[in-house]
Amino acid sequence: MQRPNKLARYRFLFIALLGLSVLTCKQKKEQTTTTEDTKQPIASLTKSTYTLGDTITIQLSQPLSEATVSLDDVGSPLVQKSATSLSIHTGAEKIGLHQLVVRGKTANNTVNADTLSVEFWSDINPRSITYTVLKTLPHQSSSFTQGLEFYKGTLYESTGLNSQSKLMQIDLATGSTIKSVSLDSQYFGEGITILNDRIYQLTWTSGVCFQYTMDFKLAKTFAYPTQGWGLTHTDSVLIQSDGSNKLYFLSPDFQRKGELVVYDNMGPVMNLNELEYVNGYVYANVWQTNRIVQIDIKTGKVVGNLNMEGIRPTNIDKENVLNGIAFQPTENAFYVTGKNWPTLTKIQLKSKDKKLVASR
Numbered sequence: 618m619q620r621p622n623k624l625a626r627y628r629f630l631f632i633a634l635l636g637l638s639v640l641t642c643k644q645k646k647e648q649t650t651t652t653e654d655t656k657q658p659i660a661s662l663t664k665s666t667y668t669l670g671d672t673i674t675i676q677l678s679q680p681l682s683e684a685t686v687s688l689d690d691v692g693s694p695l696v697q698k699s700a701t702s703l704s705i706h707t708g709a710e711k712i713g714l715h716q717l718v719v720r721g722k723t724a725n726n727t728v729n730a731d732t733l734s735v736e737f738w739s740d741i742n743p744r745s746i747t748y749t750v751l752k753t754l755p756h757q758s759s760s761f762t763q764g765l766e767f768y769k770g771t772l773y774e775s776t777g778l779n780s781q782s783k784l785m786q787i788d789l790a791t792g793s794t795i796k797s798v799s800l801d802s803q804y805f806g807e808g809i810t811i812l813n814d815r816i817y818q819l820t821w822t823s824g825v826c827f828q829y830t831m832d833f834k835l836a837k838t839f840a841y842p843t844q845g846w847g848l849t850h851t852d853s854v855l856i857q858s859d860g861s862n863k864l865y866f867l868s869p870d871f872q873r874k875g876e877l878v879v880y881d882n883m884g885p886v887m888n889l890n891e892l893e894y895v896n897g898y899v900y901a902n903v904w905q906t907n908r909i910v911q912i913d914i915k916t917g918k919v920v921g922n923l924n925m926e927g928i929r930p931t932n933i934d935k936e937n938v939l940n941g942i943a944f945q946p947t948e949n950a951f952y953v954t955g956k957n958w959p960t961l962t963k964i965q966l967k968s969k970d971k972k973l974v975a976s977r
């Protein structure tokens with residue numbers, strides 16, 4: 618066999634390399650195309666926040682057959698379907714963050730799915746709750762109020778700041794201290810509540826809740842994973858805030874049993890601070906504002922607002938914000954104060970607001 622000459626050998630090598638190169642490019646192109654196909658989103662949203670009751674329109678990048686939409690793994694009936702969009706109704710869902718999954722077959726018969734995040738705001742426009750000021754009582758202006766609650770007709774208060782934090786029983790008429798216990802300097806006292814003759818006192822960043830007997834003897838301590846802000850209770854469940862828009866439900870031995878996100882029609886209501894539970898609603902001071910929100914405990918929706926600007930004492934520092942709300946059931950009255958305020962104000966909601974019915 619005649620050996621190929623040098624030129625012929627180079628030509629062969631050149632053709633072989635060219636062929637390999639074309640093949641590699643082709644393979645690369647095919648691989649790239651395939652990757653792009655699987656990565657290309659099939660569904661998108663023009664916005665991620667909706668008010669409950671809104672219709673969500675999902676834009677499709679390509680026509681889908683057998684398209685389905687589910688919210689948190691529950692299928693939603695499609696109200697409109699076209700080659701370019703799908704629509705679903707909202708309304709019965711819970712407020713807060715949800716995962717919306719769009720699934721369908723593309724033209725090449727591949728089943729694709731996209732997960733989109735959506736946030737649902739409350740569909741309730743909160744009412745302005747009106748009130749009458751019944752009385753102004755003295756409050757110790759040295760008290761950096763963090764928790765306030767009546768128990769069996771007696772007022773209890775928790776105060777904050779390191780080296781100044783206390784639990785106190787207060788003489789309502791004079792504002793003076795009947796008895797108190799001081800926290801160690803490392804603790805910054807926060808919300809209190811009293812259930813079954815046990816006083817619970819949160820700390821801000823220590824993750825420790827102190828439980829006392831009614832004679833202020835330390836009975837137990839509990840750990841919790843969040844900051845401690847406000848505390849209240851229903852007949853059997855403790856309710857805690859941590860400065861976010863969440864309320865946590867806890868058993869009397871401080872085991873977390875659930876949580877609730879709080880929204881109004883403008884979005885999440887952050888900085889929920891001192892709390893007071895009354896008849897199915899949690900009243901919460903919103904930190905650094907003169908606002909108390911009325912939260913429906915079943916839904917987390919804010920159904921009413923109290924504007925406390927009118928009771929804020931004049932000539933006090935800006936930092937001394939509203940923080941302290943206690944309900945006295947025998948008088949059907951709230952007592953409201955703030956950090957280092959010299960006054961404690963007794964108010965009564967006006968009659969049309971007494972029923973506290975949620976309304977749109």
Ligand SMILES: [Ca+2]
Pocket residue numbers: 764765766848849891892893941942943944
């Ligand atoms: Ca309270």
